[in-house]
Amino acid sequence: MEGVEKVSEIKIQLSGINKSFPGVKALDNVNFSVRKGTVHCLCGENGAGKSTLMKIINGLYKPDTGQILIDGKAVEIRDPIQAREYGIAMIAQELNYVPEMSIEENIFLGRLPVNKFGKVDWKTVRSETIRFLEQEGLPYKPDQKLKTLTVSDIQMLEIIKAISYNAQIVIMDEPTSAITNREVEILFEKIEELKKRGVSIIYISHKMEEVFRIADDITVLRDGTVVDSMPAAQLTLDKVIALMVGREMTNVYPKEDVPIGEPIFEVEKLNCKGVFKNISFHVRRGEIVGFAGLMGAGRTETMRAIFGLDSYDSGEIRIHGKAVSIRRPSDAIANNLVMLSEDRRRYGIIPIRSVMENASISSLDKFFYGGRAHRKKEQEMVSEYFRRMNVKTPSLETLIQALSGGNQQKVLLAKWMLREPEVLILDEPTRGIDVGAKFEIYRLMTELVKEGKTIIMVSSELPELIGMCDRIYVMNKGIITGCLQKEEFSQETIMRFATGTQNVEVE
Numbered sequence: 001m002e003g004v005e006k007v008s009e010i011k012i013q014l015s016g017i018n019k020s021f022p023g024v025k026a027l028d029n030v031n032f033s034v035r036k037g038t039v040h041c042l043c044g045e046n047g048a049g050k051s052t053l054m055k056i057i058n059g060l061y062k063p064d065t066g067q068i069l070i071d072g073k074a075v076e077i078r079d080p081i082q083a084r085e086y087g088i089a090m091i092a093q094e095l096n097y098v099p100e101m102s103i104e105e106n107i108f109l110g111r112l113p114v115n116k117f118g119k120v121d122w123k124t125v126r127s128e129t130i131r132f133l134e135q136e137g138l139p140y141k142p143d144q145k146l147k148t149l150t151v152s153d154i155q156m157l158e159i160i161k162a163i164s165y166n167a168q169i170v171i172m173d174e175p176t177s178a179i180t181n182r183e184v185e186i187l188f189e190k191i192e193e194l195k196k197r198g199v200s201i202i203y204i205s206h207k208m209e210e211v212f213r214i215a216d217d218i219t220v221l222r223d224g225t226v227v228d229s230m231p232a233a234q235l236t237l238d239k240v241i242a243l244m245v246g247r248e249m250t251n252v253y254p255k256e257d258v259p260i261g262e263p264i265f266e267v268e269k270l271n272c273k274g275v276f277k278n279i280s281f282h283v284r285r286g287e288i289v290g291f292a293g294l295m296g297a298g299r300t301e302t303m304r305a306i307f308g309l310d311s312y313d314s315g316e317i318r319i320h321g322k323a324v325s326i327r328r329p330s331d332a333i334a335n336n337l338v339m340l341s342e343d344r345r346r347y348g349i350i351p352i353r354s355v356m357e358n359a360s361i362s363s364l365d366k367f368f369y370g371g372r373a374h375r376k377k378e379q380e381m382v383s384e385y386f387r388r389m390n391v392k393t394p395s396l397e398t399l400i401q402a403l404s405g406g407n408q409q410k411v412l413l414a415k416w417m418l419r420e421p422e423v424l425i426l427d428e429p430t431r432g433i434d435v436g437a438k439f440e441i442y443r444l445m446t447e448l449v450k451e452g453k454t455i456i457m458v459s460s461e462l463p464e465l466i467g468m469c470d471r472i473y474v475m476n477k478g479i480i481t482g483c484l485q486k487e488e489f490s491q492e493t494i495m496r497f498a499t500g501t502q503n504v505e506v507e
């Protein structure tokens with residue numbers, strides 16, 4: 001190394017940022033700066049204030065006090081349009097999209113080009129959209145409606161949109177929570193490209209391996225304050241986790257062996273043309289059974305059909321050995337079967353209702369009997385589950401949309417726990433959840449199976465499947481390609497079945 005290492009200049013600097021919401025101090029005297037041409041990762045537990053800080057940079061929230069400098073000049077960012085003028089682009093954590101909108105409308109939202117007659121120049125919109133899609137190798141048509149796309153497709157579009165702004169500061173709030181491994185690699189290549197062009201990237205993720213792969217600098221937030229900020233090279237994974245949760249974390253997977261009983265839930269030869277084929281599996285009392293596979297393997301589709309969200313062509317579902325007919329989710333719930341969906345925006349939360357209502361909505365019969373509502377009981381039970389899962393909310397009356405992403409997920413989980421189901425299908429239950437809270441969810445899962453419940457866990461995170469499951473089914477292209485016993489668990493074996501050398505196609 002020759003002489004002093006060159007420290008790149010500061011692109012954006014925030015100092016003394018304070019921000020309160022009713023009942024919470026989200027940010028407390030935060031200082032944060034990002035160097036030009038670097039990736040700065042922001043870590044912290046759910047509700048630590050990460051998204052709030054980013055929304056301040058993006059002009060969505062106004063700080064109560066504090067200053068922002070861009071290229072050394074004090075600026076006031078009043079709204080996202082102005083943020084864009086300062087070269088800031090943000091990919092939001094919770095994808096908020098209009099299902100009826102087309103891809104081209106989405107990409108050009110808020111900046112539709114107009115011709116000399118003041119009319120929207122749709123020809124340019126179309127040709128530019130086609131150019132973007134081709135450039136990124138995406139197989140969509142510009143007029144395709146967003147509702148026809150998967151979560152991962154929409155996430156990818158958001159990323160492309162931000163890049164297309166030619167922004168100098170790109171904020172990515174958990175961009176990889178719903179995209180495939182291949183897309184993650186594409187994203188990381190994009191990030192490298194952006195860095196080379198001098199763009200600063202602020203990256204938020206609960207996936208620590210990602211953080212250590214791409215971070216130049218890391219800042220850790222806890223309860224709205226910065227606990228540390230330094231070059232990634234000076235930090236280790238354990239150190240960051242300890243800074244985040246405020247204590248050392250050992251034994252990440254609190255799985256205990258419980259007696260395994262009789263089969264509680266069985267699926268036999270479930271078929272849905274073009275989606276999945278010949279799906280047969282069973283789950284026994286006290287078991288946690290995993291479903292591994294690459295994104296698009298058909299795991300979510302299978303679970304949706306079982307839960308009555310989608311229809312299927314043939315096959316049988318048995319609970320306690322008795323065939324049940326599940327045509328809609330209410331049939332499943334009546335049979336003590338519940339499912340936590342992977343896409344909480346689309347199928348999970350009711351944004352403008354309180355956290356309490358969101359939690360109790362599927363268990364109202366438990367709180368309304370003898371001709372009257374038992375509000376106190378409702379409150380007690382909801383509070384109990386919130387306490388067990390460490391849900392961070394100012395009150396039970398707070399609207400769920402005001403909660404941080406991870407805490408919304410915990411409320412949804414509490415909703416199903418409250419139902420006291422016998423069989424739980426959890427589709428990516430820890431997506432977007434911080435390490436500390438993940439541990440709480442795992443512990444809750446362990447408690448549930450101890451009570452004799454059964455759990456089906458779909459997850460894309462192999463370490464958590466290996467750490468928590470008794471058996472793991474692997475799917476590939478719509479069929480079950482393997483069932484692994486505990487002694488056979490390894491990432492390599494799972495991946496072998498998940499990528500499948502046999503290449504069976506669904507008809």
Ligand SMILES: Nc1ncnc2c1ncn2[C@@H]1O[C@H](COP(=O)(O)OP(=O)(O)OP(=O)(O)O)[C@@H](O)[C@H]1O
Nearest residue numbers: 021026046047048049050051052402403404405406
């Ligand atoms: N619009 C809002 N109204 C009220 N409270 C809010 C609002 N936005 C955020 N908060 C609160 O501010 C705190 C910080 O939330 P924030 O979304 O910034 O957390 P986060 O670090 O991004 O968490 P996660 O990892 O779960 O996404 C939380 O207590 C949250 O409930």
Ligand SMILES: [Mg+2]
Nearest residue numbers: 051093404405
């Ligand atoms: Mg957030």
